[in-house]
Amino acid sequence: MKFAPLFALVLAACGTDLGGPCSAADPCDSGSVCDLTNPEGAICVDAKGDDDGDGILNERDFCQHQMGGAYDEDQDGFGDDCDACPIAPPPAAPDTDGDDVDSPCDPDPFTPGDRIVVFTGFNEPTLPSTWKATTAWTFQGGEAKVTPATATGLETLSAPLPLVSTNIALLTRYRVDRVDPAATESAASVIGIDRRPAGTTIVSCGGSRVAAMDRLLLDTGVGGSQDAMDQLFDPAGLYRVAIKLEGAQAQCAMISDRETGAAQAASNGEAMSEAGLTARGATIRFTYLLAVQRGPVGTN
Ligand SMILES: [Ca+2]
Ligand SMILES: [Ca+2]
Ligand SMILES: [Ca+2]
Ligand SMILES: [Ca+2]
Structure with missing residues (x-):
């Protein structure tokens, strides 16, 4: 996966309608938040909804498409439970071997298979x-x-x-x-x-x-x-x-x-x-x- 540069979930007025594309630089309308972890591309979702049904509201869920996501150690917008490297934001050259573990977490960046x-x-x-x-x-x-x-x-x-x-x-x-x-x-x-x-x-x-x-x-x-x-x-x-x-x-x-x-x-x-x-x-x-x-x- 390749990630755009990101910040934490964005709660800001004016910008993009529900369902529309968004980014850290182009936040969503009031009442919605930017789902940065959407595999199809970031879109605005209802802040009070719970799209993945894990009990964590969208406005507090840093992993909108899997269980968990309440915490984001490195504050890059991807929750610890769905971050390819939870201790550092996405690098310029992420995941050279395609195993979904990014540098600097990947001990073998040119050998796939790490988890x-x-x-x-x-x-x-x-x-x-x-x-x-x-x-x-x-x-x-x-x-x-x-x-x-x-x-x-x-x-x-x-x-x-x-x-x-x-x-x-x-x-x-x-x-x-x-x-x-x-x-x-x-x-x-x-x-x-x-x-x-x-x-x-x-x-x-x-x-x-x-x-x-x-x-x-x-x-x-x-x-x-x-x-x-x-x-x-x-x-x-x-x-x-x-x-x-x-x-x-x-x-x-x-x-x-x-x-x-x-x-x-x-x-x-x-x-x-x-x-x-x-x-x-x-x-x-x-x-x-x-x-x-x-x-x-x-x-x-
Ligand atoms: Ca949720
Ligand atoms: Ca979640
Ligand atoms: Ca993170
Ligand atoms: Ca890797």
């Missing part, structure tokens, strides 16, 4: 029932905030993944409220978990501070790698972290306001069954969790 399997902007006060989190997590204002119960304990949140795949990308973004001065290590990470009777494998990627030294840390359970960085716990900073697993290789990347980091290492090649977030020794506010997987043949 967004988990996304949350933490807009609900509780997690879905199949997710797990330690009691240190709270959800408010589009953020998952974690205040570790002790200076050394690891606090974890995790979501089940629907596919068994060794091709997976996990992304998050966070702010740091406070570093616990009693902590020997402070850390915030995105993780993949392979939980089996024979043992649990966790791969993690994120910022770590030990003895005033900051680094991006990749830990695959069977190996690891790191990249020294300057300032990973700045309360004014915004940190984006991604981990990509492909077969027996793991890559970890960090983009902050002022610097970037990267690390890679061998993994054991296990297929992840859960995606999650962790924090230790610092109060962290995560703004989203995104998982993109490439499934086995026949699942796409």
Whole structure:
């Protein structure tokens, strides 16, 4: 799908009649809103209607043609549930491989078959029932905030993944409220978990501070790698972290306001069954969790 540049649902006077074409620049008449997600092209629809019957009125529905659509993390007019990349507006060259996942969400922009399997902007006060989190997590204002119960304990949140795949990308973004001065290590990470009777494998990627030294840390359970960085716990900073697993290789990347980091290492090649977030020794506010997987043949 190719999307025109967009803004949020437009509620403006004068312009276009019900059923007529519209755009962010050419909004609808009073009482109607522009349905930007119409596959046939954006048209004005009744603001108080519910075209897809999901209980969300058109004026608040960012996915007018499928269930859900109450939230729009990146405010591009496409709801999180129907956005080809819910963390960034449509790029100039979207979806080069035609799998309905746009850059920068697509970990393999030239290999089709990727799917967004988990996304949350933490807009609900509780997690879905199949997710797990330690009691240190709270959800408010589009953020998952974690205040570790002790200076050394690891606090974890995790979501089940629907596919068994060794091709997976996990992304998050966070702010740091406070570093616990009693902590020997402070850390915030995105993780993949392979939980089996024979043992649990966790791969993690994120910022770590030990003895005033900051680094991006990749830990695959069977190996690891790191990249020294300057300032990973700045309360004014915004940190984006991604981990990509492909077969027996793991890559970890960090983009902050002022610097970037990267690390890679061998993994054991296990297929992840859960995606999650962790924090230790610092109060962290995560703004989203995104998982993109490439499934086995026949699942796409
Ligand atoms: Ca609706
Ligand atoms: Ca909807
Ligand atoms: Ca969106
Ligand atoms: Ca794609």
